Amino acid sequence: MIAVAEPERTIVIVEDDANIADLLDMYLRDAGFRVLQAASGERGLELVEQHRPALVVLDIGLPDIDGFEVCRRLRARSSLPVLFLTARDGEIDRVLGLELGADDYVTKPFSPREVVARVKAILRRGQPDARDQHDTVHVGDDYVVDVTRREATRGGESVPLATREFDLLAHFARNQGIALTRQQLLDAVWGVDWYGDDRTVDVHVRQLRKKLGDDLPLATVWGVGYRLG
Numbered sequence: 001m002i003a004v005a006e007p008e009r010t011i012v013i014v015e016d017d018a019n020i021a022d023l024l025d026m027y028l029r030d031a032g033f034r035v036l037q038a039a040s041g042e043r044g045l046e047l048v049e050q051h052r053p054a055l056v057v058l059d060i061g062l063p064d065i066d067g068f069e070v071c072r073r074l075r076a077r078s079s080l081p082v083l084f085l086t087a088r089d090g091e092i093d094r095v096l097g098l099e100l101g102a103d104d105y106v107t108k109p110f111s112p113r114e115v116v117a118r119v120k121a122i123l124r125r126g127q128p129d130a131r132d133q134h135d136t137v138h139v140g141d142d143y144v145v146d147v148t149r150r151e152a153t154r155g156g157e158s159v160p161l162a163t164r165e166f167d168l169l170a171h172f173a174r175n176q177g178i179a180l181t182r183q184q185l186l187d188a189v190w191g192v193d194w195y196g197d198d199r200t201v202d203v204h205v206r207q208l209r210k211k212l213g214d215d216l217p218l219a220t221v222w223g224v225g226y227r228l229g
């Protein structure tokens with residue numbers, strides 16, 4: 001059996017200065033992360049909701065809601081690690097204030113290498129999110145996969161799925177935008193010890209499409225496997 005490659009971990013950068021965001025984006029990608037950028041606080045919250053990143057790099061001065069408010073809203077529903085980008089001493093004091101629970105900060109101007117090192121350090125010490133009560137993933141406009149409750153909904157309506165179908169959907173949802181081979185899916189959902197046929201995956205994908213409807217953004221990647229979103 002082939003070893004499963006660990007899915008790339010996603011970092012969301014919330015920073016309205018495109019030069020800084022692009023620079024960090026480049027260094028984080030080089031370090032093997034999948035990177036998504038948001039130029040406003042609201043957009044950052046959306047991306048977090050949709051993509052379930054491993055960490056958020058968060059600037060404080062943003063055009064809509066500031067980084068403190070973004071952090072507060074994130075903290076209201078999860079303990080997702082946050083690395084603040086700060087520009088002024090006054091900001092550092094607030095970041096360090098216990099109320100926000102920031103995981104770390106770097107002060108501008110910073111070296112992108114330092115940011116990457118901090119990100120890695122935070123992720124190393126970060127255990128799976130035990131405080132997170134809402135392990136849900138949004139897919140497209142209509143679908144929500146609630147991993148904690150093991151429930152999939154379409155437009156608010158619950159869609160009953162068999163265990164493997166749900167596990168397959170949850171795995172897709174956590175790896176949105178990434179093409180997954182049949183073998184990777186077998187290893188992740190059926191387990192590395194499962195000696196089955198690749199066609200098992202196709203059968204379950206067909207079932208998922210049938211149950212969840214045509215709007216599910218699940219694409220066949222010819223010659224490879226499947227990709228959600």
Ligand code: CA
Pocket residue numbers: 015016017059060061062
């Ligand atoms: Ca800014």
